[in-house]
Amino acid sequence: MSESRGSGLRIVHTHGERITVSEVSTGVELLAYVYRPEDAWESPKPYVHPLRTLAGDIVTDYRPNDHRWHKGLQMTASHLSGQNLWGGNTYVHGQGYLELPERVGSMVHAGFDEVAAEAGGAVIAERLTWHPYDGELWADEQRRVEVRDVDPGAGSWALTWSSAVTNRREEPLRFGSPTTAGREMAGYTGLFWRGPRGFRGGRVIGPDSEGPGLMGRSAPWLAYTAEHDGRDGHATLVFEHAPENDHAGARGTHPAHWFVRSEPFAAVAPSLAFFDELELAPGDTLTRRYRVIVAEGARDRQDIVKYLAEHPW
Template identity: 85%
Template sequence: MSGPSERGLRLVHAHGERIAISEVSTGVELLNYVYRPEAAWESPKPYLHPLRTLAGNVVTDYRPNDHRWHKGLQMTASHLSGQNLWGGNTYVHGKGYLELPERVGSMAHVAFDEVTAEGGGAVIAERLTWHPYDGELWAEEERRVEVHDVDAGAGSWALTWSSAVTNRREVPLRFGSPTTAGREMAGYTGLFWRGPRSFRDGRVIGPESEGPDLMGRQAPWLAYSAEHDGTDGHATLVFAHAPENDHSGSRGTHPAHWFVRNEPFAAVAPSPAFFEELELAPGDTLARRYRVVVAEGAWEREDIVKYLAEHPW
């Protein structure tokens, strides 16, 4: 299916493969949502790649040579009740990263409930299932990816990623990370962005400070700014928690901490299980909502604060 919205978005669905969303006036393809199955070793799952700025510059990486399972922006579960729904080698305390294919699971596309582009926005609403290596049903997910706030004047657009994962086992699901398994400051899991190779050594900005020492910190948002290869200029990505995520755990929700690196590669994840495992009881649902702003230029903290204030949840 395809068609332009009145305010300038076009959606094209290659059934069984991918969904592309483009800005009509420039023809720039802002994103591809790829849901076809890929290599088992890389933990097959849907992902967004490439993501582009309104100027057409790519701000994600795909299957880099250091981690073939890093694919754009994707939902991951690096340590899930002893299984790896992230891909590649699995961290084992005292032994490091090991090739354990019997631990590598998958997140499978089931169906789309909505695929639309209208009124200046676009929506992809999907149902998925989560599986360990043996294919047993462990969880069902309802996912929603929305594209909105496309602003040519500001050179920015945004997407909101919502995910609700329900435990279908008869025992709790334990969400963890390499850090909960014993590796210090490697709490990656959950929604994960991998930046292009040129984004290495980029600038990491938080609400009150900046730098890679924001690893493991708590904050309502975090931004990453870097320079492109091949074309002049920078891009800034802002990653933000929805208020209901209760990222600090002040209202009783499991706390979240930022995983962020600018060396040896660019990566950001609002990890829901950085330092401590998150336990999801049978039948319970883990719901999280995030916003990712893709902007042209090197935004300063005041630019980010102003944008977030002008675009409330």
């Protein structure tokens, strides 16, 4: 085990298992980044859980009974060239979700380049490899998870997540989703957040509208606000594309669309391939960067817009 401190944050690395980041003045553990391998059926991969507000409230779920492979905040690939790096059953058009263990792959921790508290926050820089069921190397990933803008007075802090995935096959990698495979409005793939059971029925807010109609829409950000079980109060999570993500495909790149549910559970994903497959050529790198703002209270659109203006990328 190793420990470092800086900028009001404390990092504890339990080698081979997890890294935790805590805010020193409150003693609250803001996140645990877990990278030890877990059940093969659940498509082993590193994940963030628990994720907490500065008040100490947990805003992620772990292995819920409806989807055991939902684990906090994690990078996923539900349909990847015929393989499932999401976990659990695989959607097959005309047959529904089938138990196909020979399609369930993994994202494997390969090493850390940096784990440190630094000016303004903390950083976890990791190398990973992506594999189908048979263990062949399909991709390398350079991942960077950062803690930034920790403000106990305002009750908010921000996590940034960047992933650069390089295709190591001799043929294209095809990123898809259940929707590209034939299921309507189930475009989940890429960075995926599963909220606590108490967040069911929460409020979904976008830049110019709100509600379940934001499913499948493109927008620079999307927010989810809900009330806690067990104690009074709310929390708001804002999921934001970095400017270079080109979420709308305005520069000719692949557009992103939001996968979001408040029923039967809380979930948000800035989908990599909602309606159409994304093809990554051999040797090419797919890079995406996101910010997740974790705030106490029920923030409205005006609050969110103000925060984003005051905290540019």
